[in-house]
Amino acid sequence: MTPLLKVESVEKRYGAHIGCTEVSFDLYPGEVMGIVGESGSGKSTLLGCLAGHLAPDRGRVIFDTRAEGPRDVLAMPEAERRMLGRTDWAFVHQHARDGLRMGVSAGGNVGERLMAVGARHYGEIRETALDWLDRVEIAPGRIDDRPSTFSGGMQQRLQIARNLVTGPRLVFMDEPTGGLDVSVQARLLDLLRGLVRDMGLSAVIVTHDLAVVRLLADRLMVMKSGRVVEQGLTDQVLDDPQHGYTQLLVSSVLQV
Numbered sequence: 001m002t003p004l005l006k007v008e009s010v011e012k013r014y015g016a017h018i019g020c021t022e023v024s025f026d027l028y029p030g031e032v033m034g035i036v037g038e039s040g041s042g043k044s045t046l047l048g049c050l051a052g053h054l055a056p057d058r059g060r061v062i063f064d065t066r067a068e069g070p071r072d073v074l075a076m077p078e079a080e081r082r083m084l085g086r087t088d089w090a091f092v093h094q095h096a097r098d099g100l101r102m103g104v105s106a107g108g109n110v111g112e113r114l115m116a117v118g119a120r121h122y123g124e125i126r127e128t129a130l131d132w133l134d135r136v137e138i139a140p141g142r143i144d145d146r147p148s149t150f151s152g153g154m155q156q157r158l159q160i161a162r163n164l165v166t167g168p169r170l171v172f173m174d175e176p177t178g179g180l181d182v183s184v185q186a187r188l189l190d191l192l193r194g195l196v197r198d199m200g201l202s203a204v205i206v207t208h209d210l211a212v213v214r215l216l217a218d219r220l221m222v223m224k225s226g227r228v229v230e231q232g233l234t235d236q237v238l239d240d241p242q243h244g245y246t247q248l249l250v251s252s253v254l255q256v
């Protein structure tokens with residue numbers, strides 16, 4: 001099987017400082033990869049390089065496109081990469097306001113993604129938006145309200161609807177439950193798990209919360225000082241961590 005995403009020796013430096021280095025992995029269709037590590041370990045830098053937001057200094061990121069098969073994302077013209085970002089890829093930000101248009105209604109936030117990929121029929125766009133609001137547990141009566149009137153959890157659910165409505169094949173998530181109350185986090189995680197399973201999504205999820213990867217990720221990469229120190233099946237890594245740093249991460253969670 002061809003990997004959906006093939007990451008080869010990616011490195012990003014900030015001046016002399018290493019953001020991330022020597023990161024390689026394959027992500028297969030339907031697989032969820034978790035990336036964990038303490039603050040400053042390079043998770044966001046790596047995610048930015050994979051999603052085309054940052055230009056790595058070395059390495060390759062190969063995505064298996066629908067139309068033309070495996071393509072080097074970093075070598076693609078900017079317009080093509082942007083198109084990927086609207087169709088096959090989705091990016092869920094930690095802060096919903098970074099992924100939503102706060103001045104546009106909830107329905108508009110979902111509908112405009114459909115329009116960006118060619119949908120034109122107003123009635124159908126509104127129907128699909130309503131269906132997606134329902135899928136992320138937002139009452140249909142809120143469709144014309146702006147996200148600024150929503151709670152943090154609702155905003156995050158709306159951001160997820162906006163991202164998934166076009167049926168992407170790969171979703172990047174940066175701390176999707178960060179900054180939310182614990183009870184809100186649990187509900188969001190359940191929702192995300194259901195959507196990932198139902199849609200057979202592939203995802204790369206960055207988090208410092210091991211509970212998030214335990215629930216969502218098939219495989220796990222542990223990062224420290226910009227490098228991957230351990231990777232493997234999530235349960236295996238968390239239940240029997242081999243690297244001292246992973247052992248520390250796991251035990252510090254157990255003490256919480």
Ligand SMILES: Nc1ncnc2c1ncn2[C@@H]1O[C@H](COP(=O)(O)OP(=O)(O)OP(=O)(O)O)[C@@H](O)[C@H]1O
Nearest residue numbers: 014017018019037038039040041042043044045046
């Ligand atoms: N724009 C930048 N300029 C210079 N150094 C940066 C920049 N962004 C990140 N770094 C450095 O690169 C390293 C990796 O940072 P990164 O933000 O990727 O880590 P992280 O694991 O995502 O942390 P957090 O969980 O706090 O977001 C850190 O040492 C950080 O200080």
